Amino acid sequence: MSERPYHHGDLAGALLDAAESLVRERGADGWSLREVSSRVGVGPSAAYHHFASRDALVRTLSGRVLARLAEHLRQAAARARHADPRQRLVAVGRGYVRWAVADPAVASLAFGPHHDEPGTPHPRDVLSAELDRLVTAGGLSAAARPGAEVAVWAAVHGLATLLRDGHIRLNGPNAVDREAARLVRAVLTGLAATPHPRPSRTDHRPSGSGSGAGITG
Amino acid sequence: MSERPYHHGDLAGALLDAAESLVRERGADGWSLREVSSRVGVGPSAAYHHFASRDALVRTLSGRVLARLAEHLRQAAARARHADPRQRLVAVGRGYVRWAVADPAVASLAFGPHHDEPGTPHPRDVLSAELDRLVTAGGLSAAARPGAEVAVWAAVHGLATLLRDGHIRLNGPNAVDREAARLVRAVLTGLAATPHPRPSRTDHRPSGSGSGAGITG
């Protein structure tokens, strides 16, 4: 039973591993369920006993990758020198961008338009935790804290995305590091300096696309 | 010849229009070349006399959409009240994010991982132009100008992307506006306040993934 057991030990895990390798080799969409299955040594329909569809496999893989990234960022924060909360956030941002650039296809898949798998660690959470730490250390007013995670996540994610998709090119990896650090620092000092964006009494207006821009034509 | 001329007047344009509609209806990838062709009333292979492949059609469509967005942002800047360069940049950022949220599928396609079509207007350029305007108005030091477009583009693009893919949810369109404005303002004041990220003598180190992070395992 050692050569080719009929019951594969962990087909789901093997499929996820193979899919991730294939993504890394051929791009976020340059692979097929059939190829993944055949690489694992199994028929194409076997996968459907573990994943409802190809998309479900992608979602699960995305969750796995995101959890790994979150743990990686947590460690990057912990390794930051001097335990300065600001420096920790810079380290997290740098790690985020580095990761996307180093593994663009996997990053692209991980942040695809899927609803997040609930219950798994997420990079967003480590950003939030580090921002909380910054507030308790006095580096950011509590008044400026709400929504701050949106701002720094957006900044970091935007840089990562634009670099990963080739819309921005920088000379070498340390230029990437430098730009990421500058961006995080800028957002943090900017958030600290700006008073507040007027919370506004009631926030939900009709919610229809009433005052929308609408280029669409 | 009015009913169904054998030579379609502008097949390429019609295909692009149909593809854009289909993208809007079913998502950035929820359509096929065959469906686009059949909607235009033409066989599937007819498209290959105007586009080398489905991907080429996507690239062309992306260029068209990006050019439209650029023009839209230019007008948004021009419409900004008081002609304050800062306010103009806020207006551009807001327009960018609004657009992505209002037309998420098209936005997703437009910013896909294609190389940009050369020679067509690009949103990046209007950001650059507005940043130049900010410098000449004294709102940003010339020393801080280089690379500033990367920072503000990253911030705005990140917010747009995260909102469009559902990774961040906000209550209603004016919450989106407010967050976009806050983000742009934060980045601008942060860039103005930060001295400089040490340009560094030579920038290109071995460029191999030497000091890379490498989560990949």
Added chain:
DNA sequence: CCGACATCTGAACACCGTTAAGATCCGGAC
């Protein structure tokens, strides 16, 4: 030993992007 159950197989379906060979139409040269 046997039956229940999870697991995987093999064949099939409709659809996809892409290519090749041929029919059709248009515009310009004579």
Added chain:
DNA sequence: GTCCGGATCTTAACGGTGTTCAGATGTCGG
């Protein structure tokens, strides 16, 4: 006016895709 060349579209086909379904195969508790 006629004819021809080239652009334009059609029909048919190829291999590959996600997905489904009936059945074969292994595992395990009774």
